[in-house]
Amino acid sequence: MIxxxxxxxxxxxxxxxxxxxxxxxxxxxxxxxxxELVFNAANINLVAFSRYDQTMLQGQVxxxxxxxxxxxxxxxxxxxxxxxxxxYRSTELDKINQLKG
Amino acid sequence: MQxxxxxxxxxxxxxxxxxLMVLVLPLLSFIINLHNSKKFHGEWISSLxxxxxxxxxxxxxxxxWGQEAHHFRFTWFRLAVGSAAYPFTAGILINDLSAxxxxxxxxxxxxxxxxxxxxxxxxxxxxxxxxYLGLFTFSxxxxxxxxxxxxxxMFWELVGLSSYLLIGFWFIKKSASNAAKKAFIVNRxxxxxxxxGIMVLWSQFHTLDLIALKSLMADSKIMNGEWLSTFSLSxxxxxxxxxEMWITIAGIGLFCGAIGKSAQFPLQVWLPDAMEGPxxxxxxxxxxxxxxxxxxxxxxxxxxxxxxVLNLIAFVGAVTAFxxxxxxxAQNDIKKVLAxxxxxxxxxxxxxxxxxxxxxxxxxxxxxxxxxxxxxxxxGAVIAALHGVEPYLKxxxxxxxxxxxxxxxxxxxxxxxxxxxxxxxxxxAALAGIPFFxxxxxxxAILTSSLGYARVLAYEGNPLFYVVPILxxxxxxxxxxxxxxQIILIFFGKNRLPAFIDxxxxxxxxxxxxPWLMRIPMAILALLSFGIVFALNPFASExxxxxxxxxxVALVTPNPFQSYDSNDVLRNxxxxxxxxxxxxxxxxxxxxxxxxxxISIYFYNPAKFSRQPKPPGFLARISYHNWxxxxxxxxxxxxxxxxxxxxxxxxxxxxxxxFLEGLAVANVVLAHxxxxxxxxxxxxxxxxxxxxxxxxxxxxxxxxSGQVQSYYIWALLFLMGLLLxxxx
Numbered sequence: 119m120i121x122x123x124x125x126x127x128x129x130x131x132x133x134x135x136x137x138x139x140x141x142x143x144x145x146x147x148x149x150x151x152x153x154e155l156v157f158n159a160a161n162i163n164l165v166a167f168s169r170y171d172q173t174m175l176q177g178q179v180x181x182x183x184x185x186x187x188x189x190x191x192x193x194x195x196x197x198x199x200x201x202x203x204x205x206y207r208s209t210e211l212d213k214i215n216q217l218k219g
Numbered sequence: 220m221q222x223x224x225x226x227x228x229x230x231x232x233x234x235x236x237x238x239l240m241v242l243v244l245p246l247l248s249f250i251i252n253l254h255n256s257k258k259f260h261g262e263w264i265s266s267l268x269x270x271x272x273x274x275x276x277x278x279x280x281x282x283x284w285g286q287e288a289h290h291f292r293f294t295w296f297r298l299a300v301g302s303a304a305y306p307f308t309a310g311i312l313i314n315d316l317s318a319x320x321x322x323x324x325x326x327x328x329x330x331x332x333x334x335x336x337x338x339x340x341x342x343x344x345x346x347x348x349x350x351y352l353g354l355f356t357f358s359x360x361x362x363x364x365x366x367x368x369x370x371x372x373m374f375w376e377l378v379g380l381s382s383y384l385l386i387g388f389w390f391i392k393k394s395a396s397n398a399a400k401k402a403f404i405v406n407r408x409x410x411x412x413x414x415x416g417i418m419v420l421w422s423q424f425h426t427l428d429l430i431a432l433k434s435l436m437a438d439s440k441i442m443n444g445e446w447l448s449t450f451s452l453s454x455x456x457x458x459x460x461x462x463e464m465w466i467t468i469a470g471i472g473l474f475c476g477a478i479g480k481s482a483q484f485p486l487q488v489w490l491p492d493a494m495e496g497p498x499x500x501x502x503x504x505x506x507x508x509x510x511x512x513x514x515x516x517x518x519x520x521x522x523x524x525x526x527x528v529l530n531l532i533a534f535v536g537a538v539t540a541f542x543x544x545x546x547x548x549a550q551n552d553i554k555k556v557l558a559x560x561x562x563x564x565x566x567x568x569x570x571x572x573x574x575x576x577x578x579x580x581x582x583x584x585x586x587x588x589x590x591x592x593x594x595x596x597x598x599g600a601v602i603a604a605l606h607g608v609e610p611y612l613k614x615x616x617x618x619x620x621x622x623x624x625x626x627x628x629x630x631x632x633x634x635x636x637x638x639x640x641x642x643x644x645x646x647x648a649a650l651a652g653i654p655f656f657x658x659x660x661x662x663x664a665i666l667t668s669s670l671g672y673a674r675v676l677a678y679e680g681n682p683l684f685y686v687v688p689i690l691x692x693x694x695x696x697x698x699x700x701x702x703x704x705q706i707i708l709i710f711f712g713k714n715r716l717p718a719f720i721d722x723x724x725x726x727x728x729x730x731x732x733x734p735w736l737m738r739i740p741m742a743i744l745a746l747l748s749f750g751i752v753f754a755l756n757p758f759a760s761e762x763x764x765x766x767x768x769x770x771x772v773a774l775v776t777p778n779p780f781q782s783y784d785s786n787d788v789l790r791n792x793x794x795x796x797x798x799x800x801x802x803x804x805x806x807x808x809x810x811x812x813x814x815x816x817x818i819s820i821y822f823y824n825p826a827k828f829s830r831q832p833k834p835p836g837f838l839a840r841i842s843y844h845n846w847x848x849x850x851x852x853x854x855x856x857x858x859x860x861x862x863x864x865x866x867x868x869x870x871x872x873x874x875x876x877x878f879l880e881g882l883a884v885a886n887v888v889l890a891h892x893x894x895x896x897x898x899x900x901x902x903x904x905x906x907x908x909x910x911x912x913x914x915x916x917x918x919x920x921x922x923x924s925g926q927v928q929s930y931y932i933w934a935l936l937f938l939m940g941l942l943l944x945x946x947x
Binding site: 214 | 932
């Protein structure tokens, strides 16, 4: 029997992997991928918990919203990365630190 | 009195415009000659300018003499006193007297210019000399034509300045620069009085215009011992009131100015020293400018004087005439004798003013100008001629210098310098008051008036007033005596020079009359010393064109005496009474003059004159030292003044200076302390604050690493922290 705990464990693993990717990768696109993993970890949680809302299924609806918004956000982020690449001729985040205080 | 009407601007006429030209031309001569190059021939330009001035003056004289006075006036500025704005006017006033003075000043100045071209030709500062002459003439002409007391005072001071420059012309000589300073300072003492007089008149009448002053003075009254003047200005009615003695103080103040400039007792000490200037300058100072200014001022303000002042003037004049004549006796310097005679003659003029004989005094001013200038130029000619023997001076290894102005070195020059001798003789005769010469006419007029004055005032029982004519007559005798002495010493007897020169025969041959350029001015002045120039009848001065033509003036001061209707009535009475004396005076003064000559010839017989005269007696010493006035002034004023300044200087040096220095040191110390506090405490605090701020800034700016991933970490950490905080 697959209980909610399994979902949560998967979700937590996915989140941790996403964070780890986002924090350790040099390439901006890889960081973006890590962030996508974090999104999906959250989505899994939402879908898992919507089991307790059989009538409205609010969790699933919300997950759908997030997928849509995340797609849009990824598009924007890719565009930004493209511009960054044009400007710096690199997508390595270590080198892009002009906002240093 | 309506002040607006009195002080209304008056249009200029041809006469006043030409007068303005006469005034400005000598200034032009001054400006032209300010450089110092001989190539330019500024001396001839100056002489030409002065000649033009002279011609213009003659034209003005012909236009004005015996006619209405010409007066040009404009409002210079307005002085607000209280609510009223008093107009201050300035302008040009040409009446009979000033027109004649213009002729005299420009003529004498022109002749002195011509004479100086030859006399000064070897001087390295030849051109500067002509510049000063121009300034001097300009200032004097300014005094002559100014129409109010303030402008007169300005030109008066300019005369003082230019006389200072000319007396000290050879300023390398210590004595010359001292003489210049002395003349300047002594004159300033008189000028203080002049200023006081001006101030009194201003505060009483609120104007200094001579014509307006005359009307206002005539309008003022004395009531209960108060001097009251009423006037109106733009419908404001005003009056000023002061104690009656202020009329007298104003008069005395104005007279003080004249005392200084015209070398009257007790300020006559500067004039003999002024002989340090070049001789032509002496001629100018003693004849037409400077000393004449004082008498001219008295003539201008004559209507404003009251009888207390006139008495003072008469006595001062008489005393000065006597003292000057006495001091002329024992002088050895050819120019000093003439200087003292000038003092004496100025005493006559001032005495003439004092006894109310305005016309006679101004007449003497004019005649004296010519013969005294002639005398000085002749004396200059003698000095210049004697310089011809300079190459022959005995030379015993060291250079010998002789004082060529010392009459003890002269004698017997009659044959060597016949021309100069004749000139000197004519001018001396005029000075001594010999009939047929101009001095006789004017001196007689003054003496006659002085007798009338004494008679009228002594009528009330005070014979003291006879002192004035007695001193006057004594001076006639003494004048004849000292002039005869001088002529004997210079021109008669044996020449006393040979003792000092190597080859006397050659040297004496070299003694000859001065060049023609110098002779012509002397000749003109000598001609003007003849009585016929002024009057056809040599014994009747009242018949001279001068006394006939000059416009009469009246005393307009309110009368302090109850026994006469007005001051002018008293004056006219004196003049009337004096007519009785006329013949006695003519005869008496002639006798006195000839008596003086005879006594002198007996006393100073050249046969008796030895080169080593016996030590001077008591009287001779008093005479030689000019009554010891210089010594007395030294003891009474100069030395105490020097001592006082010495004390003041010591106080300055020993008390005030150290005190100020201590103050300054304390200030510097304090400043250092404050500086330390500033640098270390205040600056330190501010710096510390800045440093702390920077430290924090560095700390916080490290958070902003610019790396997106570090922001993630921070966000994650805070999120986890938040969770922990929420959960527990």
